[in-house]
Amino acid sequence: MLARKSIIPEEYVLARIAAENLRKPRVRDRPRKARFIAKNGACNLAHKNIREQGRFLQDIFTTLVDLKWRHTLVIFTMSFLCSWLLFAMAWWLVAFAHGDMDRIDNSKGSANWTPCVTDVGSFTSAFLFSIEVQVTIGFGGRMMTEECPTAITVLILQNIVGLIINAVMLGCIFMKTAQAHRRAETLIFSRHAVIAVRNGRLCFMFRVGDLRKSMIISASVRIQAVRKTTTPEGEIIPIHQLDIPVDNPIESNNIFLVAPLIICHIIDKRSPLYDISPSDLVNQDLELIVILEGVVETTGITTQARTSYIAEEILWGHRFVPIVTEEEGVYAVDYSKFGNTIKVAAPRCSARELDEKPSILIQTLQKSELSHQNSLRKRNSMRRNNSIRRNNSMRRTNSSLMVPKVQFITPEGNQSASET
Numbered sequence: 001m002l003a004r005k006s007i008i009p010e011e012y013v014l015a016r017i018a019a020e021n022l023r024k025p026r027v028r029d030r031p032r033k034a035r036f037i038a039k040n041g042a043c044n045l046a047h048k049n050i051r052e053q054g055r056f057l058q059d060i061f062t063t064l065v066d067l068k069w070r071h072t073l074v075i076f077t078m079s080f081l082c083s084w085l086l087f088a089m090a091w092w093l094v095a096f097a098h099g100d101m102d103r104i105d106n107s108k109g110s111a112n113w114t115p116c117v118t119d120v121g122s123f124t125s126a127f128l129f130s131i132e133v134q135v136t137i138g139f140g141g142r143m144m145t146e147e148c149p150t151a152i153t154v155l156i157l158q159n160i161v162g163l164i165i166n167a168v169m170l171g172c173i174f175m176k177t178a179q180a181h182r183r184a185e186t187l188i189f190s191r192h193a194v195i196a197v198r199n200g201r202l203c204f205m206f207r208v209g210d211l212r213k214s215m216i217i218s219a220s221v222r223i224q225a226v227r228k229t230t231t232p233e234g235e236i237i238p239i240h241q242l243d244i245p246v247d248n249p250i251e252s253n254n255i256f257l258v259a260p261l262i263i264c265h266i267i268d269k270r271s272p273l274y275d276i277s278p279s280d281l282v283n284q285d286l287e288l289i290v291i292l293e294g295v296v297e298t299t300g301i302t303t304q305a306r307t308s309y310i311a312e313e314i315l316w317g318h319r320f321v322p323i324v325t326e327e328e329g330v331y332a333v334d335y336s337k338f339g340n341t342i343k344v345a346a347p348r349c350s351a352r353e354l355d356e357k358p359s360i361l362i363q364t365l366q367k368s369e370l371s372h373q374n375s376l377r378k379r380n381s382m383r384r385n386n387s388i389r390r391n392n393s394m395r396r397t398n399s400s401l402m403v404p405k406v407q408f409i410t411p412e413g414n415q416s417a418s419e420t
Contacts, residue, residue: 116148209260216294
């Protein structure tokens, strides 16, 4: 607010406001990088200017499975409806060419007259007969005779076409309901990844778990780094993928995903995180993609779950809290703490600097031990002081509740003490 003219001069107020505006730092948010893989595993990729659209029709079954449910249901309904209408027109033409329409309109005809299909005298009746033939309902009011070979041919064609439509559409519906990515909905990843010291080495870690009791057979985890790079020749590669090895004591590189596991990657010379320090991590244009693959135990279908971690989602100097406990002879998993982390001691330098100067890790651990001991001393002293205060307060309370002694003086002058 501007001050009154009678109190503060206007020139002083304007100069002060201008100085405050100059002192305020103007921070511009760094444009957020587009993710290649979303947190839910969807690929953030748009296909544009595809000229050869006919290639999708060459694999019509996969195209139908990849469509959305509303489009699939519309195609499912229209395929049956169109086939019924097409063969209804064929049955009507057969009856019209044989003269069944005129015979039914005039009268029932002579006794020697035999129609191709009984009780088919209009397009509506031909449509109902087409449905009965293809769906094999057979109400019994309409039936074929051996009078017309053309009608027999139409019957054979409609049965074949109906079987093909049933096989394709029912197979499409089954594949859409049993798709592999449906099983991946219960495979979860921690929202953040962490970098901490494990066995004397800096490690990149994240947690993965399965919510279902049915297991994923031969489950394996792969990590890929995606970043924008430029070759020495000046070629720009917008999506350059690098494989990151996963530390697994099992030689087959498979994991037994019966309970949530912490997947670890040792940051060594082969790692793209080898030269990155905590201060450099914020400005890194880096995305780490995690891929979990395995075979579904109940269906035998191979499934794949994906997620990714960008620089803002990697916590330096944190560790995941344990969530598996033994309760009454059973291992219990507390999924409410699935992504919880705690701060731990970690060197604030890159893995390269840590390899060149191992003393940094020793100093960090010593400082962590000292701080831990100091915190224990403070905690013990606070407990001791609290216990002393509690004892003092209890003594005061007990002293206030004690009954005082009162002396009575008799007329003879003898004093007798009694408690009241």
